[in-house]
């Protein structure tokens with residue numbers, strides 16, 4: 001944990017904390033949507049700088065965490081085929097499904113590779129024409145463009161042995177689900193700055209208007225997070241919903257047009273199941289019919305699965321349960337033997353508390 005004096009922008013952080021204390025007159029509950037923001041808050045103890053009554057709860061913005069168990073089971077089943085090399089990002093390999101994790105499948109002889117990009121998997125497909133190379137494409141709007149590019153490149157290079165098992169998610173429908181929930185406490189959002197950098201702000205304006213909440217497009221440095229909190233609290237105190245962009249050094253209203261065009265070319269918006277949140281309309285991406293020959297989903301059945309008991313990831317992802325309130329935190333569930341995805345992922349809320357608190 002860092003002390004205030006160690007922050008690169010210590011004076012700015014201190015000034016923001018002072019303005020926040022002067023602005024907040026009432027208790028407010030805000031959700032930081034992204035797991036990267038959660039890690040920054042917990043690591044730097046930013047919650048200790050908030051005025052009394054202003055509370056941050058952790059949101060669903062960890063893609064590894066929200067991937068439902070049935071998709072992990074499907075990935076494991078595909079990996080166990082003799083003719084397959086299964087590739088994905090590192091965190092995804094350790095998340096337990098009903099049949100174990102991809103890492104455990106590797107221990108049983110499956111060929112499982114960690115990659116940093118779907119283009120690495122594409123290169124592997126070129127090098128290994130004897131194998132079907134399947135990329136488990138996990139992530140929000142941020143990683144979808146790279147998956148789309150890999151699909152387009154596979155088509156251009158006429159690689160017949162490359163497939164995508166798609167688990168891409170769109171953030172805005174999850175925020176709407178949280179706001180519609182009967183036990184919702186969240187009154188404003190720190191929106192994920194990197195997602196908005198790619199996808200733009202249009203959905204966030206609509207959510208702010210329809211649900212009358214403040215939303216601040218927020219980055220990942222301590223000053224970004226405190227600035228996001230300040231914008232939300234100021235709007236709540238004024239009773240004025242709307243969207244602010246204190247992350248304007250990176251994020252633009254329209255997003256990244258090239259990336260958005262690429263995603264629209266390859267993927268269609270579909271309903272998707274999220275861990276802990278169920279089936280959310282319009283919350284996922286699937287390959288369009290033109291690219292359906294690249295779809296790995298037909299290689300394995302993926303019926304909806306019961307979520308891992310006794311893990312309470314669903315409540316953690318909705319901000320309804322602080323990680324340390326889970327009875328298994330730090331006892332049965334630790335990074336070296338995780339019971340659920342939020343303890344595995346580098347963006348998981350449970351892992352943040354374990355490492356920094």
Ligand code: SF4
Nearest residue numbers: 311312326333340350
């Ligand atoms: S501490 Fe472990 S068991 Fe509890 S919610 Fe987090 S990941 Fe699941």
